[in-house]
Amino acid sequence: MYVAGVLALREWKRYWTTPVAYLVAFLFFLVLGWIFYGTVAQALFVPGMVPGPEVIFGPALTLLVFSIPALTMRSLSEENRWGTLELLLTAPVREWEVVLGKWLGVMGVLTLLLAATLVYPLSLEYLVEPGIDWGHVAAGYLGLWLVAAALSALGVAVSALFRSQIAAFVVTLAVFLALWLVGMFAEAGSGGQAAVVFQHLAFARHFALHFARGVVDLAGVVYLLSLTAFGLFAGTLFLEGHKWRAD
Amino acid sequence: MIEVYNLTKFYGTRPAVQGLTFRAEKGEIVGFLGPNGAGKTTTMRILTTYLAPTAGTARVAGFDILDAPLEVRRRIGYLPERVALYDDMRVRDFLMFMGRLRRVSRLKQRVDEVLEQVDLTDRATSIIGTLSQGMRQRLGLAQAILHNPEVLILDEPTLGLDPAQRVEVRRLITELGWERTVLLSTHILPEVQQVCRRVIIIHKGRIVAQDTTEALGERLEGSRRILIQVAGQEDLTPLLTRLQNLPGVLAVAPRDGHGLEIRTQAHLDLRPQVARTVLESGYDLLELRSMTLSLEDIFLHLIQQEDEEGEPEPESPEVAAPSAEASEATPTSESKGEAA
Structure with a gap:
């Protein structure tokens, strides 16, 4: 664990020396701020409309889907390209510690980012009488954080397979979109067993139906945590794979 | 370990x-x-x-x-x-x-x-x-x-x-x-x-x-080589013949200028005899050194041997051509012998 901590700290520092993290933060605040302002301004003219914290949850989820691949594309692909993986894995570092360290690093960035967006619910608290439901906010943020955890674990895993950041980005995004769209297909389909499975696989569905509405859905929590564990495990397997690689 | x-x-x-x-x-x-x-x-x-x-x-x-x-x-x-x-x-x-x-x-x-x-x-x-x-x-x-x-x-x-x-x-x-x-x-x-x-x-x-x-x-050295440079007379043939007749000498060959390369049996050190013969034949001895195989010789030798023994592979000679890096090496290591 100590070693994973050392790696996470290094990863965290590295994010702030490259433009990607700042760019993602900028996009987050640009898009969320715009939507937030729009909704609040609209509420001034529409009688009876009370904006709730959910106005930012949907857009924040979309932003996560597109920005996490940009954050994780470097994490292991660069170690592959620079050959520094050889340095790490001949030091007393286990494969899972490398993956965990990388994931903790990106989660640090994402947690900070999500925490910073609390500025929107906080301002709503002052704008709306009699204030907002903080339970709703907590559930929404828990959902967002769990989705971020799952997606970034998958992103780190995918980056282990590539030497090129661009390839890692494209494939990670494809995986995310597939998981996202799977829910839509389930809705459109005729139902049945397969549809139920697909609905469970769709992280966006868990989020939109429960967390974003202020409900902590146990099935959703379990699913997102399993997806996180799966990502970390897959990443570890991919790293261990280099030992037997045949080139 | x-x-x-x-x-x-x-x-x-x-x-x-x-x-x-x-x-x-x-x-x-x-x-x-x-x-x-x-x-x-x-x-x-x-x-x-x-x-x-x-x-x-x-x-x-x-x-x-x-x-x-x-x-x-x-x-x-x-x-x-x-x-x-x-x-x-x-x-x-x-x-x-x-x-x-x-x-x-x-x-x-x-x-x-x-x-x-x-x-x-x-x-x-x-x-x-x-x-x-x-x-x-x-x-x-x-x-x-x-x-x-x-x-x-x-x-x-x-x-x-x-x-x-x-x-x-x-x-x-x-x-x-x-x-x-x-x-x-x-x-x-x-x-x-x-x-x-x-x-x-x-x-x-x-x-x-x-x-x-x-x-x-030592393992690879089947023979020992002594290199000499002489002066005094233009014609080296008499000296060459006399050296060839020394017991233990396998071959003598002329080298550039007034030099001779003498191959002897590996276990013998014939440097004193060679020096004496040169002087007794009326030549001046300018230089005498014995040459041992360098690691480079050994290396090339072993690899050639291996390639010859193994199945013939056409793409093998990329092998050990001394690279630019190795050029700082002297081609053979030489141990200077003292003239007796």
Whole structure:
């Protein structure tokens, strides 16, 4: 664990020396701020409309889907390209510690980012009488954080397979979109067993139906945590794979 | 200590290393010598637990590379082939990072010491990406010795260094070798002769020879050569004939100018007799030296032998043509004999 901590700290520092993290933060605040302002301004003219914290949850989820691949594309692909993986894995570092360290690093960035967006619910608290439901906010943020955890674990895993950041980005995004769209297909389909499975696989569905509405859905929590564990495990397997690689 | 048993690694169906068995004791610097693509890097990657062998195993510092890779990793220092470093980090930060991963105690002080040892103190705050190849190489070495490992595995440690730095790094390695096991790979032959007590020569993934540098020479030397330069008379034929008649002389051949090369039986030292004969025949002796095979000769010889014995492969002669790096070597090492 100590070693994973050392790696996470290094990863965290590295994010702030490259433009990607700042760019993602900028996009987050640009898009969320715009939507937030729009909704609040609209509420001034529409009688009876009370904006709730959910106005930012949907857009924040979309932003996560597109920005996490940009954050994780470097994490292991660069170690592959620079050959520094050889340095790490001949030091007393286990494969899972490398993956965990990388994931903790990106989660640090994402947690900070999500925490910073609390500025929107906080301002709503002052704008709306009699204030907002903080339970709703907590559930929404828990959902967002769990989705971020799952997606970034998958992103780190995918980056282990590539030497090129661009390839890692494209494939990670494809995986995310597939998981996202799977829910839509389930809705459109005729139902049945397969549809139920697909609905469970769709992280966006868990989020939109429960967390974003202020409900902590146990099935959703379990699913997102399993997806996180799966990502970390897959990443570890991919790293261990280099030992037997045949080139 | 490094013990390697029957180590084999296939990349797909292509064998990279086949049936390697050798030992390196504590306090020993072993040179791992072979042409490019012979399997040196693959072997080192297996010993450092970065790659898994297809068959066979090895014990490094007393731990099996397959059963206890983490224990092995704790006890080794490794300089990888292309010195992979984090180009975006600063020199000192990088060493601090590696030191924390390895839980080095009194790390700050140790980093200063190591920077001093590899002569990078004045570049401690430079970004690694801006360093020259030689500096990168030395930083890689610093990283490898940071935690005082029992076993050092160095893949081409002097690559990209200028001659002065090369001497410095060799001195450092020799020093480190006193209380450690050092396995270093190189294709610079004189380097092995200077630094290593023992040499393992591998070619196409197999060991073709392993012994001390001197023993290797003796084993291959079927004959001894004496080279002389004479003056006094233009015609060397009478001298040539007289030398040829000396007991133990196999052949005499004229060399450029007023020189003669005398081949004698390996176990005889005929230098006194040769000198006497020259003087008694009325010539002046300007120079007399005996020539022994250099490591380079041995190396080329062994590899040629191997290629001839093995199935004919057309693409083999990329082998050991002395590279630009090796050109600092004198073609044969010469030990000056004293004229009697």
